[in-house]
Amino acid sequence: MPELPEVETIVRQLRNYAIGRRIDKAELLRESMLKRSTLPFDDFFRNCSFAKIDRRGKYIIFSLDNGSRLLAHLGMTGKFVVSENENTADKHLCSRYIFDDGGCLDHIDIRRFGRLETYRENESIPVLERLGIEPLSDDFDASSLKAVISTRNGKTVRTRAIHTLLMDQRLIAGVGNIYASEALFRAGIRPVRKASRVKKKELPLLAESLKKVMEESLEEGGTTVSDYRRVDDKPGNFKEFLRVYGRAGEPCRKCGTEIKRIRLNGRSAFFCPECQR
Ligand SMILES: [Zn+2]
Structure with a gap:
């Protein structure tokens, strides 16, 4: 999952490609993908162009020049791909935005766990309001990490495994099992350890590791394990730099011990039994 x-x-590439281009026609090929709508899909984009494209957590927010917004989540296998020819159609095409200069933006999702929602200018987007802190923001550090892994809505969450907490979108937005596993390896903490057993002195390194591994991945265009593709349909290059994720059975790059994989809350977590306690 991206x-x-x-x-x-994807957002950075979309900005370069799509902002300012007039949308001649928008097509919804998989109606089940549109979970919330204000107008019929094509009417929503009529006489518009993309004015702004932002990210919050794992969501993409396309703002139109009339103020309306399209919210997109890529689910497991979603991607946005640039095409200069509208006659080439992928069979997993979900939605398509054809520009008046002939180019088009294809939204493809093989497994269709993604979603689209449309909102008028002043409508709030509830799902965004429920998201936690952005780990790449200046606000994210050891003390904000301590706050988010201690309580949520006044309820203690410290009995849960730290790996599960890092992936809770309501606490920290945008972290999935790749970066939760990688950050915990760098911080020397086992994924299964309860949040209450993470020591205060371990938090600065954990916060820094999470930030750093994501920044390093961003520089490589992200991690492609299977389906993720950039807007130019090329894979991200960070996979070769992963230290534990997807490496079960292989030797730890630091100590040579075999990397283990476990299931935590239905998700895979990878760790080195020697380097992580
Ligand atoms: Zn190791």
Whole structure:
């Protein structure tokens, strides 16, 4: 699933490609993908261009020049791909934006766990309001990490595994199992350790590791394990720099011990039994 660095890579490329181009026609090929709408899909984009494209957590927010917004989540296998020819159609095409200069933006999703929602100018987007802190923001550090892994809505969450907490979108937005596993390796903390057992002195390194691994991945255009592609349909290059994720059975790059994979809350977590306690 695309996580923060992958979605941010897509957003940056989309800005270069799509902002300011007039949309001649928008097509919704998979109606089930549109979970919330204000107008019929094509009417929503009529006589518009993309004015702004932003990211919040793993969501992409396309703002139109009339103030309306399209919210997109890529789910497991979603991607936005630039095409200069509208006659080439992928069979997994979900929505398509044809520009008046002939180019088009294809939204493709093989497994269709993604979603689209449309909003008028002043409508709030509830799902964005429920998201936690952005790990690449200046506000994210050891003390904000301590605050978010201690309580949520006044309820203690410290009995849950730290790996599960890092991936809770309501606490920290944009982290999935790739970067949760990688950050915990760098911080020397086992994924299964309860949040209450993470020591105060370990938090600065954990916060810094999470930030750093995402920034490094962003520089490489994200991590492609299987389906993630950039807007130019090329894979991200960070996979070869992963230290634990997807490396079960292989030797730890630091100590040579075999990397283990476990299931935590239904998700895979990878760790080195020697380097992480
Ligand atoms: Zn190791």
